Amino acid sequence: MIKANIFRDYDVRAIVPQELDKKGAIRIGQVLVNLFKPKTVAIGHDMRITADEIAGGIAEGIMIQGANVTDLGLISTDMAYFASGKYGYDLALSVSASHNPSEYNGFKVVKKGAIAISGNSGIYDIRDLALSDEKFIPAKKRGILSKRDIYDEFIKHCLSFTNLKKIKPFKVVIDAGNAMAGFIIPKFEKYLPIKVIPLYFKLDGNFPNHIPNPLLPEATSDLKKEVLKKKADFGLAFDGDGDRMYFIDEKGKLVTGTITTAMISEMILRKNKNKTILYNAVTGKIVPQIIKKYGGKGIRVRVGHTLIKEDMRKYKAYFAGEHSGHYYFKENYYADSAFVAMLIALELISEENKTLSEITGKYDIYPSIPExxxxxxxxxxxxxxxxxxxxxxxxxxxxxxxxxxxxxxxxxxxxxxxxxxxxxxxxxxxxxxxxxxxxxxxxxxxxxxxxxxxxx
Missing domain, CATH: 3.30.310.50 (Alpha-D-phosphohexomutase, C-terminal domain)
Known part of the structure; x- marks a missing residue:
């Protein structure tokens, strides 16, 4: 089963099995090999209940067509980008439906160097070939399956973006939404001086507490209460596949993607003058004002992770931020990472020696409506x-x-x-x-x- 509507400009998302089942996933794996001719493909997945069905199916299809598969196991989506950039796989996939409800699954796919495959560069070609009547002849030699644990290298890479000695011992409530951040944050803890108060860290693809979408008010209500109850310095909310993050200040207020983009832009420009920074078309005007104030060059671009990654390379940008909580870094293979953004922001908050609400106050001057x-x-x-x-x-x-x-x-x-x-x-x-x-x-x-x- 493969339905045409599951293919989108930036990724693939489907209700499983009504719109995509294991047989369909196998065919998509075969399509990927026939279209892109990879010899090596890395595949990781999140904690969704259909992860084995979809990730396993895609891997099976790839191996039938003769390409080798490296199973990355449980990962966040930004770890797939890291694997592509660091290890040079011809293709890398993160099998996830991000913040969608539990009945969904899907994937994002990038080429070597973490170059995103979008509607303009292959997703709709995948759709058309998958839905065609073309029969694929299995390779004479089946591809080989291997496993790889990339966590140590990924965490080392993320930590390289910050000065750990400057980070203060904050008390931080982190809501993982029973999703990937609950598996990954503990791996960072031993390197950080912060005290983490975990909220919904147990992996559960049924999302028993709330859908892992920080933009929904109901998804951050428990976090806001816990920040106030525990008198924490601030809170952090992550989405399902761990590639977006939002701060909650000590008063229980959500810090928007616009304000976080402004904060990180300032932090980067303090250390790296004259850098080009991108911001999407619906990011607030405080962002270009901060970029200009601190000597950077700001460029407004279209919304969407594949488009922004293309523009990052086009303009040789150092950083890009979106209102949706995606943050992109040149030294992260021009890809987004919530964990890199978190670490940079922790350093900035530490240096300011103020509460988070005091820090964000200087950026929070233009009121806006939720999308x-x-x-x-x-x-x-x-x-x-x-x-x-x-x-x-x-x-x-x-x-x-x-x-x-x-x-x-x-x-x-x-x-x-x-x-x-x-x-x-x-x-x-x-x-x-x-x-x-x-x-x-x-x-x-x-x-x-x-x-x-x-x-x-």
Missing amino acids: TNFEVKDKEKVMKNIEKHYKSKADKIDWLDGVTIWFKDWWANIRPSNTQPLLRLNIEADNNEILIEKENEFTDLIQQLGGKKTKE
Whole structure:
């Protein structure tokens, strides 16, 4: 079973087994070999209950076609990128559905050097060949399966991004959501002076406590309570495959991806002047202001991990941050890593000698709405009508990623989902009064154009 809808611009995600089963996973493994001609493929997976079915199926298909498979075992997605960059596998896969509910699984795949395979560079080719009637002739010599533990090298690599002597003995509550961070954080603990208070560290692909998506308020409510209860210095929340992270300050407030991007940008530019830093199209304007203040060159780019990795190489960028909690580093093979971001941020917080809320206060000056989704029938038509509505009034309008409307004291971006009939709305303003006014204004306008607000 392979359904066409599981293939997306940045990865593959499916309900198992209704949209992808083991037989389908085997065929996808065969497709990968026929399309990309790898001799060596590394495969790791998260703690999902269908990990053996999907990861094992893909590995089987790859070996049937004659390529060798290295089983990395339980890993975070950023560890697959590390394996690709460090060891030079022709392909590396992380079998995971990130923050999706337990019935989902899928994978991200990169070529040698952690070069992402996206909709523009192969994912839809994988789809088309997998769904075709083409029969694959098994290789005369079956590929070999081996195992490799990369944890020691991965942790050593991550620690190289920070000065451990500068990190203070913070008390930190970490919510792993019964997902990969609960397996990985203990491996860092012996190197760090921090005291970790674990929350939901036991691996459980059924996610009995909450879905591991830090952007959902219900997913961080227990963490916020625990930070306050234990009088912790701050908290950390990770997503399912451990490649995104968010801070919670000592007052129980979520630190946005925009603010964390600004923090890390400042930390990097203090040590490395004149570096190029990328930020995505819906990251708040404090980020380019901080980059400019500390002597960097900021470039605004499209949303999405595969696109940003391409732009990192294109612009020779040193760092990139997204509103979604993904942070990319040149010295991490231009790939994202939540653990590298965590370590850099720990050093910054230590150097400031202030509470996290005091530190983030200097960045948290532009209020914004949470990303809001609207279901629409014709995404392009609605965006064009929004452009038309503001064209004569706006200071500027651009179409870098969806349509962005710029005014002196506020901006809004409306961009389309690549896989669903949704438009995603982000608004930021100079004060709450303007923000509330514009949120109501855009909500009314999109609804008048046939949109319906949704939770998705």
